[in-house]
Amino acid sequence: MxxxxxxxxxxxxxxxxxxxxxxxxxxxxxxxxxxxxxxxxxxxxxxxxxxxxxxxxxxxxxxxxxxxxFRARPGHEGDGAPLHGNTQLxxxxxxxxxxxxxxxxxxxxxxxxxxEAKEPDALPVAVTAQQFTWTFGYPQAGGATSTELVLPRGRQAVLRIRTRDVIHSFWVPAMRMKQDAVPGLTTEVRITPTREGTYPLVCAELCGAGHATMRQTVRVVAPERFQAWLRRLGGGATASRGATPGAASAVETASASGRS
Structure with a gap:
């Protein structure tokens, strides 16, 4: 050797x-x-x-x-040996x-x-980015909005993402999906959750002084719990009584948006 x-x-x-x-x-x-x-x-x-x-x-x-x-030895000041190219190499x-x-x-x-394959029963969700928060709109709930992204397990969700100010980046590490929110454009990403639980949602694009605080959650629930949550979300403030854990804050946000 x-x-x-x-x-x-x-x-x-x-x-x-x-x-x-x-x-x-x-x-x-x-x-x-x-x-x-x-x-x-x-x-x-x-x-x-x-x-x-x-x-x-x-x-x-x-x-x-x-x-x-092939380093130059101490005291050696001459040129190296002439080399010729090897075309095959x-x-x-x-x-x-x-x-x-x-x-x-x-x-x-x-x-x-x-x-990215499309499924016919995909759940549409409108995702809006704004310094320094995310808002999620559900057409099935009459356009009501939530500050928490709630998705049903086993069903594809198509997230249509836009921004009201600068470039942001929608990223859920546990789901391995990332998509930019670009001013003037509506981008799209498809996610099919497989495990129930709560997962971090972060902005992966430096978007200003509060970038590090632009963190929210994605909550994946069973399909029947999602339908119940969706009904409560669309029902306004009165529906927040008896809501499933984590849904009350979203309902209150939606009703507050309606009053404003």
Whole structure:
């Protein structure tokens, strides 16, 4: 091995790539999955790690080896040995990244098409961003609004997102979905929740001095509880009595909006 430094270099690179890739895959980068898109996106992320880390480690191994092996010795002030290009090698190191990137792009396109597939019974929700809060409107409740996003488990929701001021970014980490809110445009994202619970909703775009406070929640409930909550939301302030946990504040917000 010592007589073959290039072989030694590649052996070190392979071992380092295997160790670093295993560590990267062992780390739990994301919160528990809470939507149908989450597992697909997590798998895509793992595939990208498997492709990118070995290439990065190999390139850095060659670069470090070249810097150490071919560095200028003390007192040497002459030019290095003349080098000539290798056309076949240049074609190879262009073709291989092209194939890898094209394959990853095709795979990502398939995943994107899958998670954005439209379902006929999708629940429409109007999402409005404004420094520094989110508001959610439900057409089924007569357009009543809530400061908490409540969604039924197992049913696709189509969120139509707009902003009243600057650019914001709608992001629910547990559902792996992110979409910008752009002034003058209505963007769209589709989410199908799979687990009941309460999940953080944050703005992922620096939108002003209060950006860090632009945090609310997404609450996923059983379909029958969602229908009951929706009826209470559309019923105004009187419906807040006996509302399901977490719904009262939303109803009060909606009734306050109506009075204003």
């Amino acid at each position: 010592r007589r073959h430094p290039i072989l030694q270099m590649f052996a070190i690179g392979v071992v380092a790539a295997a160790v670093i890739t295993a560590l990267a895959l062992a780390i739990d980068w994301f919160p528990p999955a809470a939507s149908t898109a989450a597992d697909k996106i997590d798998t895509l992320y793992d595939v990208v790690i498997l492709c990118s880390i070995p290439i990065f480690v190999l390139v850095m191994t060659i670069a470090i080896y070249s810097v150490v092996k 240049e074609l190879l190191w262009v073709a291989i990244p092209f194939v890898i990137v094209s394959a990853l792009a095709a795979y990502a396109l398939v995943v994107l098409s899958d998670i």
